[in-house]
Structure formats: structure tokens, C-alpha cells
Amino acid sequence: MRLHLDFAEPVKGKSLLVLVDSCSKLVDAAFLQPCTASVLVEHLKIVSRLLGVPETIVTDNDPQFTSSEFAEFCAEFAIVHLRSSHYCPQSNGQAEKTVDTLKRAMESPDQRSLDAAVAAYDDTPNQALDWKTPTEVFSGRQLRLQFATLRSELAFIPAAAEKFKENYDIHHGTSSFVAGEEVLVGLNNRRRVPGIFVERVGAAMANVEVEGEILRRHIDQFWNRRVFALPQAESDDEYPLPSFAYEKT
CATH class of the missing domain: 3.30.420.10 (Ribonuclease H-like superfamily/Ribonuclease H)
Structure with missing residues (x-):
């Protein structure tokens, strides 16, 4: 558990x-x-x-x-x-x-x-x-x-929930990475850099190789390089990390 x-x-x-x-x-x-x-x-x-x-x-x-x-x-x-x-x-x-x-x-x-x-x-x-x-x-x-004892019959729409997940996956990139795959990984300074996916560690963490160093990050800090058409940053190997913060209402 x-x-x-x-x-x-x-x-x-x-x-x-x-x-x-x-x-x-x-x-x-x-x-x-x-x-x-x-x-x-x-x-x-x-x-x-x-x-x-x-x-x-x-x-x-x-x-x-x-x-x-x-x-x-x-x-x-x-x-x-x-x-x-x-x-x-x-x-x-x-x-x-x-x-x-x-x-x-x-x-x-x-x-x-x-x-x-x-x-x-x-x-x-x-x-x-x-x-x-x-x-x-x-x-x-x-x-x-x-x-x-109070709950009545509920009409669920699984397709709608599945569509929500599909839209998130497209926006954020797939989390089904394999060893050796080229990825982008978020760093603690809110930058993302190219890396090589190494392995999953548990349900939510993974190891990645960046410039010869093994880092451990949450799976949501990885992006599939094939999904994003990224603008060129000031250097050849760093990209600005997009913000996914929700606006407060």
C-alpha cells in the first residue's frame, strides 16, 4: 500500500x-x-x-x-x-x-x-x-x-473523461518513455534541457542522463522531444520551461 x-x-x-x-x-x-x-x-x-x-x-x-x-x-x-x-x-x-x-x-x-x-x-x-x-x-x-442507500442510478460518460486525458497527454507529451529515448527534462531553475531517458523508478519518478550526470525527476518533468516544436533559445541546448500554473478565480 x-x-x-x-x-x-x-x-x-x-x-x-x-x-x-x-x-x-x-x-x-x-x-x-x-x-x-x-x-x-x-x-x-x-x-x-x-x-x-x-x-x-x-x-x-x-x-x-x-x-x-x-x-x-x-x-x-x-x-x-x-x-x-x-x-x-x-x-x-x-x-x-x-x-x-x-x-x-x-x-x-x-x-x-x-x-x-x-x-x-x-x-x-x-x-x-x-x-x-x-x-x-x-x-x-x-x-x-x-x-x-441514497445514491441513485448515475449516467456516466466515460468517453468524456477519456477525451480529457487524451487532451492532457497531447499537451504535455507522453509519459510512456523507454530507456535510451531522447527527452526534454525540467531542471530546478525552471529550464529544460535535452537528456536521455534511463529508467522508471516507481510509479511517478524516473532517472535521466543529462550531460553524463544521472538525475531523478518526477515523470511530469519530462517532455517528448517529438511532440513539441520548440523555439530556438539563446543557447543550442537549452529551452525555456513553459508554465502550467492555473489562474486563481
Whole structure:
């Protein structure tokens, strides 16, 4: 099991921790007060008793996740701790997007409202899961939850979701790279340079060779050279890195 963890910005002074199972998309969330490393570790021990001990935990670089207490917890339970890449928040994107979804669904900033939002999320069919619910995929069977008794027949349009993915792939370039393929890779100074794809490392990371040096980057920091017709930059081997930031509304 691979868990993604993220803290939301405080809601009415309360720190919100969100956990997402990478495979089933199952979500759990709780308000932690105080928001310290020791409180976080105790909460994760409870989660581990209910869901099982994860093999991998993915987080950002918040102080609670870089603390010695959290490192000791991971060592005690033989958990691999991965931190998100610098300049690439997509490394922990599952948890970050879920945080936004739950905050919008909550009617009030309390645990009861949060529990209702989590229950609705986990009992909602997901296109990425072939229209099964996260609860069904995680448990291997369809549990009878509160929202299952209220949910009516839904008319899904898988083709529309597939079209969205297709448009993203065309815009961003394919992520199905093979060893030895020529790619463009984003650097930490927001430049992208030519490189040679080496290998995938896990589900979201990959190694690339740039000027004889092996670098590790998130897969979304790679671009297929055949997809983009790039303008010539000041040098022969560097190109400006395009911005994919979303405008705030």
C-alpha cells in the first residue's frame, strides 16, 4: 500500500491531515490538534491498525514529515518515506487535490462534517477505477455505507473523461518513455534541457542522463522531444520551461 499524506491550510485554526491510498483512491482525513509530529505519529498508528501498514508513504517537506519522530515511525514499521520533488508539487498531487475536494464538500469546519465528506468521497464511483468506488476497490467488495442507500442510478460518460486525458497527454507529451529515448527534462531553475531517458523508478519518478550526470525527476518533468516544436533559445541546448500554473478565480 502506498499512502499520500498532506496537511491542508488550517481550517478555523484546525490542522487537517488527508491520507490517500494510491491504488484504490481511498481517503481518510482528520483534524489534528495540536499539529505536532508526535500527534501525527500516534494518528498514523491508529490508521495502520485499521487499514494496514503501508509499504510507502509520500509527503511534502512539512516539518512534521521531516522530523525525527516521523523518521523513527517509518523505521519501526519498515515504511519507505518518499518526499515530493522540488518545483514539482505533482509528486504528492493525489493528496493535495483531495484536500481541495474535501474542503469544498465540508459544510462546516468540524469532524462530523469532515467525516460526511470523506464517506461521500469514498462511496463515489471513480472513472480511474473503472467506475468502482474507492471503498469497493480497497476492500474487494461493495460495502453498504450511508451514501450507498441514497445514491441513485448515475449516467456516466466515460468517453468524456477519456477525451480529457487524451487532451492532457497531447499537451504535455507522453509519459510512456523507454530507456535510451531522447527527452526534454525540467531542471530546478525552471529550464529544460535535452537528456536521455534511463529508467522508471516507481510509479511517478524516473532517472535521466543529462550531460553524463544521472538525475531523478518526477515523470511530469519530462517532455517528448517529438511532440513539441520548440523555439530556438539563446543557447543550442537549452529551452525555456513553459508554465502550467492555473489562474486563481
